Amino acid sequence: MTDRPTDLSSLPSFQPPRRSLFSARKFALMASVVAGLGVAVYGFGTANGPVDLFSSPAHAQVNNEISKVAQPVGFADIVEHVKPSVISVKVNINEKVAKDDSDDTPFQPGSPMERFFRRFGGPDGMPPGLRGMPRGRGVVTGQGSGFFISADGYAVTNNHVVDGADKVEVTTDDGKTYKAKVIGTDARTDLALIKVEGGSDFPFAKLSEGKPRIGDWVLAVGNPFGLGGTVTAGIVSASGRDIGNGPYDDFIQIDAPVNKGNSGGPAFNTNGEVIGVNTAIYSPSGGSVGIAFSIPAPTVKNVVAQLKDKGSVSRGWIGVQIQPVTADIADSLGLKKAEGALVAEPQANGPAAKAGIESGDVITAVNGETVKDARELARTIGGLAPGNAVKLNVLHKGQDKVVNLTLGQLPNTVEAKADNDNDNGDNGSATRGTDVPKLGMTVAPANSVAGAGKEGVVVTEVDPKSAAADRGFKEGDVILEVAGKSVTNAGDVREAINAARSDNKNSVLMRVKTGGMSRFIAVPLAKG
Template sequence: MANLPEQKSSRARRLTAALAALSSVSALSLAALVAEPVAMHTTTGTGSTVRAATNAVQPPSAAEPGDFADIVARVKPAVISVRVELDGAQQQASSDEDDGTPDPDAGQGVMMGEGSGFFISADGYAVTNNHVVDHAKTLEVMTSDGRSYDATVVGTDPKTDLALIKVDGRDLPHVRFADRRPRVGNWVIAIGNPYGLGGTVTAGIVSAEGRDIGAGPYDDFIQIDAPINRGNSGGPAFDVNGDVIGVNTAIFSPSGGSVGIGFDIPADTAKAVIAELKDKGHVTRGWLGIKEQQVTADIAEGLGLKEAKGALVDEADPAGPAGRAGIRSGDLIIALDGATINDPRELAQRVGAMAPGTSVTVSILRNGAPKDLSFSLATMPEESPAPVETASDASAAPTSEQGFGLLLAPATKVAGSGGKGMVVVAINPKGAAAQHGLEAGDVILDVGGKAVSSARDFRRDLASLRKEGRAAALLRIQSGDTTRFVALPLGHA
């Protein structure tokens, strides 16, 4: 093969340089080209009644994708580019946490961001991501034929990273959400505004479903391999019928560009959220009033369980519905309304999908005994950060628990610890406790369900668990303003 000339045209050099600058983002990237922290995000959706822009075409055969041109020609007019001017607070955050590259068309000192979206009604309602419009000072959308509209935010849902925006318009082309989730292996077409290149079309397949990317309690992403990049956030992913199967939201990338791992908010989630945003401007969710954690194999061993399933209650707000009904720390939630709960994410999704005031029956295991509790869900409160207290150095000689690699002191002897439990004042980084997530400053509140306030209590409870034949000790730990459970293998002590 002949070698290409070493000298490039000036236009090619400019394009190469521009794309290289744009591709400098972190390994876990939002698909939006916005001046904000780069991270994974999540969302849920709407129930608005929408119609396809034109009659559906017959899908290609499953074995042969054929030509996507007819589908693209039909749905592309409904896809929009979303352009925002960020307010001062977000500009500062962007300059601190992102590459801070201003839009070349923007005035000096003005930070712009770009994303994607799509119309779902003829009168101008459109879907995008919350992270695209968050902290927007002004909002403008552009259609594929070059028309520009000023837009307003109708409502946002940060927990699912969805937003509903509105322009003044009539007879606008629009698309509808699919009625069912796609299957792994189905064809998918993504259209959006990557790197400001509006109207970009890519295609691939559904790679996986039910993905949890750590963005929040409602993670349930569709994974696709149709290339999406920064600027695609909020745009649609279509099936071969031209229906929206998901909202492009996040990518995984070690380079900043697409490596074929993108994540979409499912259409059914988006429909439910968008319907509520259109109706009320915000989303209300059912609330149990508990904090829970995953049951690991070690924790299951500590609880005497055969399977690592369920949601282990770390804390129950005494003023919350679950706490008032009698649920308490250490209870294991195994079912909701008779349906098995496999993990905390499943519990959060099912409760979050219920309206406040809904009556539920929660099945728990307490000290190995089953129990059913019935009560009504409350409304999830607005999140507000709680003050964090951390333990300081001990004012009395601590006790060494060498088998676990711990140095403990009674909380009553440690300033700022709240006076309950045993404070970890030092830890061996190679010891069993450190390997299982304990850190200096953590407070051990109880061992095997029994409160501890001295080294004698700690050792007594461990001995009792060994006598019962337990392979692990379940410790309830306070770290700052949160609590969690940690299972330490008793063979190490």
Template sequence: MTNNSPRRAGWTAAIIPSSKRALMASVLALGVAGGMIGQSALVQSTPALAESAQTTMKPFSFADLAEKVSPAVVSISVKTEATPNVSFFQEFPDFPDGHPLERFFRRFGEERFGNRGDDQGKRWRHRRGRHPYAMAQGSGFLISSDGYIVTNNHVVDNAEEVTVTVQGGKTYTAKVIGTDKKTDLALVKIEDNGGFPFVSFADKDVRVGDWVMAVGNPFGLGGTVTSGIVSARGRDIGAGPYDDFLQIDAPINRGNSGGPTFDLDGNVVGVNTAIYSPSGGSIGIGFAIPASTAKEIVADLKDDGKVVRGWLGVHIQTVTDDIAESLSLDEPTGALVAEVQPNSPAEKAGLKTGDVVTAVDGEKIDNSKELARVVAAYQPDSTVKVEVLRGGKAQTIDVKLGRLNDRVASADRDSGNGDDTQSSSTSLEDLGIAVVPAAETGAADQGVVITDIDPESDAAARGLRVGDVILEVAGTAVESPRDVARAIDDVKGSGRKAALLRVQNGDTARFVAIPLSRG
């Protein structure tokens, strides 16, 4: 087929009207196997089309875009105090030990030298008679002519000295204006008021499938350009409470941290932050903080060096299919209030445990992460309209937000393990558990404590453990096994297929939906 293609292309071009030859030349050249061979046949049969064919065959190029934006991308070198056994790859601190993604998600851009944990490294530092230190490298980009630079927090974290290298090799001393660990963003300022080239954040969101170009300083090599597309949006990779990453397939590696990802108009659509990599090198899956998030954080940091967030004061969890079924919701959407913190804005406004938050100021809330991000974007003392479902009925509650400070933002609650409690108990076969009044065991002042559980039951699969205290079943407070059984019967009688339990372990309360498929 390949040998016949040039002849077929030449023969076809000879019989079509001359007014359509230029268009057909490009289509044939791209459509046949060995496109350049097809072009050659066309040029031989119709020499006058040579220049036109060459023009239409010219591939898309990022050269003009790279030339336009690269001068605003910088390399950042940071001197920090050394700590023992610092690895080239900093793992996300929020992953618990043994998490299946722990070894795959890694910070990149933190190449550290002079900080080896072995004896040779120690001697190297001792010979020079200097205080132990480490060097980190990353990327950044200028957002103003007077030298403000955006980068990642993990690039400049605990920095003692910061040096910025611009295109052409000139270096400047810089200082850290402010950092935000929760979003892994930082703002740095060159200590020189020269007229620097700069870039701007995009005003509109990119779509999945859009072309993007990443520029950075991988492996300390200086300005490097790679391209790809946005492969997904809204990724939650466990890096922090406000995860909302763009996933891109433009190759990025260690040293690209803090560098920009551009759209085809030369606007920054994301700040490169993480890669998915078993080995530490790029396998084509990278993550960038979206411009919409970065703009807000950077503006706060530029104002006073810190980020101020709104605080609602609730522990929340995402509404799963089981929870939606137990609450008779049409779809699993919204954020379920598992606990209202004492003296919080939520308590003062009248939010209650079991409420499902569906919107804030008209913005739809799909899950717990989204509620955390939306609330955090407001300034303290802002009054917002929180739409909730309570007992199946919609309500709107005005809440005056507080100040988050360093409080733990809302997040899904994991189940914990309680101590075994020995006591006589009543079996609840529908749930696969046995319980006794919590007051009898001293485990709690109210509710019933789980004393035994079928390891193959739905309750065990949903994370219930011996020692957990069940406070409510389907919104009804329970104090005895009989209360639990009665509440389960009520759920069955209503036609629901799952019972929603409010469970406490230690100081943490959460909701667990248990399917009623037994008995």
């Protein structure tokens, strides 16, 4: 067992297993090997006469070389080097007795992991493999995986593995058990840093500097179902996956079998470097179906450095609600490509609002680096430290401009508060609105409908077979702007739509408020 990352550059390159060579290829290889031995091949003989390839001294060496080429290459060498760095993590959590066990889940209501499992796990928010486990009955134990990142005992695992733990123990590959303490956690990326006590020469893994390619081999090592020390192999299936876990989703998707208990374990490349931390699976049945998600190594490296330094993570913040630029939105704004991040609404007194960024602006670059979509903007800004000065390229009312601002610090909780006027339960459905031709909805001035606020027009009825319904409009939605112009009645809406048609627009962009959240919706325009 080594206490330093092992240089695996001397190991043989790992290749996919191959079937036995065809006879023709085998014969060609035999001929090339014989030639390499210095035998002058001419047909089936040499200058001194015919050579019997199947009884000559060269025959044994030929077959030896062929067997080396044809034999499938496994992962045993790399596993031998990396497996000692992987640990099993066991936690004890003292829980209060739940009032209703049927609704109890291992994740806080509304948390990123609870939302993820409601989407990919089950309707009750529980991972399928955890359903039926006793919850809320005194001490609850849980198990996961992790791996050392330094010889002095620092190790990485998932936040959801150690979240709320009163006691943490780890078991190393050689069967020894140690106590550990949580140094810091980051719920937004589901990462945690722990410190294992009682040793100073632990074997550790190295985080990869590069980005894996789709199709690269990957090895997952962890503690599935508490078995410990389990290795599975697969490939990188995809990258940049958004699974609804949070604004910084950028998961690597792998098909190496990962099950309950693998959470927090490493995914290795064939150089023995960690390319990601396994954190979630897609599993209708509760077992592996070949779709697992890993947090990329660069994210791990950045988060772990901050956790080690101060026990928490600070992220840059500009204070905007953003959304993707779809093809329809791009057409409405006159953009050539559906790229960038559309500002639905700047938050009051936030850095963006103070710098003059407005609703409808499209952020296209940060410090000269192109922003492809809203998620990339969130990741880029979140990866910068508060207090940094940044330069944003912004498309403002059809004109490009540069905005300079200083990043604030992302609040621990960012809540979208609904307008108090909307909390009385009256969505205005009792008010008869005015029809908006060819969109399939009726609207009324917001100030004439109780609970709709004072700005814009409220949607009072939506034809379920209309373009408006297809775009997600519902009764009670408040339309604030149409084609960049504020609207206060149905006439304003019709006028803006007619102007868009006159400009040969295929769709018209509307800014819509639902509760306290604003967003832009591109509604296709019927011709004529």
